[in-house]
Amino acid sequence: MQKLTTSRRFIIALIFSVPMLVKMVLMPFGFHLPGGTITEFGLTTIVMAVSAAPFLKSSWSSFKKHHSNMDTLVAIGTMTAYLYSIYAMTVGQPVFFEGAALVVTFILLGQVFEERMRKNASSAVEKLLDLQAKNAIVIRDGQEVTIPLGQVVTGDLIKVLPGQKIAVDGTIVDGQSTVDESMVTGESMAVEKRAGDAVIGATINTNGSFVFKADKIGEETMLSQIVEMVKKAQTSRAPIQNLTDRVSSIFVPVVLILAIATFLIWYVFLGSALSTALVFAISILVIACPCALGLATPTALMVGTGLSAKHCILIKNGEVLEAVNQVKTVIFDKTGTITVGQPVVTDVIGPETKIMTLAGQLEKNSEHPLAIAVLDYAEKLGLNNQESAKNFAAIEGQGVTGEVNGQTVFVGNTRLLAERQIDPDLQKKMQELQAEAKTVVLVGEAERVIGLIAIQDAPKASSKKAIADLKARGLKTVMLTGDNQLVAEAIADQVGIDQVIAEVMPNNKADHVLAFQQEGAVAFVGDGINDAPALSTASVGIAMGSGTDVAIESGDIILVKNDLQDVATAIELSAKIFNRIKLNLFWAFIYNVLGIPVATGLFYGIGFILSPELAGLAMAFSSLSVVTSSLLLNRTRLKTLTAKKSVA
């Protein structure tokens, strides 16, 4: 009997209570069960002994510990009905065996559904771990051996063939390839990797093959860390749950007292029959089960954080959900958050091919960030395989000169102009570009400037749309940056930010966040080590997944895809989850709040009462409606996401 599952207990209860249900429905037509009361007694005894016994056992064990739970209410309610009916049977009074049997059946029905749904709700995150590779080819003693993932140790050299999953986090020591890291970073383009580059476990190697050294295994890998973070968020409580904690610990004893009091009032003071007074007391015990109350928050949190993880948004804890709802201002870090984080060529003035070829030839050996921007752009145009310039010479603080096809050529900044000429047209163009806060590089042949390359740390493609989404939600947007006012304003104009605070020292970012916090809750979005204090200070810290470990550790919400549009998605999702928790609590409370007064017989005068079996059905529905409502979160449509799809 110990081994009976909830669903078996339900089926047994159902089989033995159906005849009584039929009798109840058909009684007005003169139908009676063969054997009458004795048959009902027999059927109910089986239900009580088999299906209801665990309720009794559980409530007795917790009673001994001075605790009570919902089983206490079910056990006392059904046992009272059962024992009274036996007494009534012996003295020839009306019985209500069916009440006891049907309550057990309905409560078990609710539990069966609830168990199934809770299993559905919790499995989403664990699936992330299924993304891991199952085996790895490890080179040990010069031999390639295939071993299960669990046996890989740090320092192992692991060979990855084309199309294979990378087993753990590590660094490439030999070979090169492109790797599809989209499952971790959200970056849809495969990333090129060669010796010295880091690879992430569970990402997929595409065309080449390589050998890498395992740096992090098991629980230390990025994937495990992400799963761990999501799990913590799912088990953490939202503050709103404290209310339900306080309520549920005193709830059951209070209900017991209420039931006894109701019984006494009806029987002693209002002089009704013993059976009527008992029915009221039993209905109270049954309708009051607080199970739905306890399920309201955790199930919504579980489904909600799982859903966010699917959108590559990691919500670290339940507390942040409540905070997100209060947010009035969103403050952004500039570099790496709104912008790409490294300078890129934005404009080329003059004959593009010629200018980029010359600039590429001159900058070929330079490590300067501006030179890297120029080379990247030249490579994009397919101009990167020219031979480098001869007689290469650097002019300190100005640029470089060299010789191409016997001509002297130069690349550098505006200081080069002191000794060289420029057309008035180009001069005007140059001033325009500078007004847009772009760094202008001059490219020349002989002693004349023939073209301009404008370089800027440009906003990410999605930044403008992301800011617009936030504004549409009625949020104020602010940009904090250490850059000068001109650069900051130019970027702010491009993406449409409301307010700019420039020339902020790295250690003052948190102070500015605090200042804004005086007016209302602030969400801070950043990625750098210098953003970490601001991320922790802000009511809601949103870290870019590409950011530094410190930033990710400090943030409450992590945007794995580094897509700024996910800020709006994260805010929308958090609001949805939080509202769902509130809705769930409403549903859980409403059954009790409405049910208890009806159950006490308050509306008896107008012929409106709640029988114990109806109360049982209502309780099953209350648990069901809460869990269903949580699972429906999976189907909510997100405004920001639908908009994004239509853009793409």
Place this chain on the structure above:
Amino acid sequence: MDKILIMLAGLAAIAFIIWWFFGQHKVESAEATLDDNQQTIDIHVDGGYSPEHIVLKQGVPATLNFTRTDPSGCLDHVVFTDFGINQELPQGQKVSLKINTAQPGQYQWACGMDMFHGQITVE
């Protein structure tokens, strides 16, 4: 006369409920057994947790063995919010959970529905 007796019995029952559930009662508490730089403790899950309050030594890896004999669905999960654990407890099976004892302090655990609670003190 009957009614007066029933009335008295009812009031006595109410008084008993108040004393039994709201009065101060001793909580079952226990220390983990230390063995070979490893501390373990068995927790019996039946109508609540026994012991309900556990004392662990800081810095020594700890294992909690939960065994649920209670058939109630209420206790079928154990949740440690501080450690991100939400573990199913199949009835009649011993389930071992590793607890990080690096930080001293008070940690709560609860059943899946947050009705029953237990507490760990790491010191």
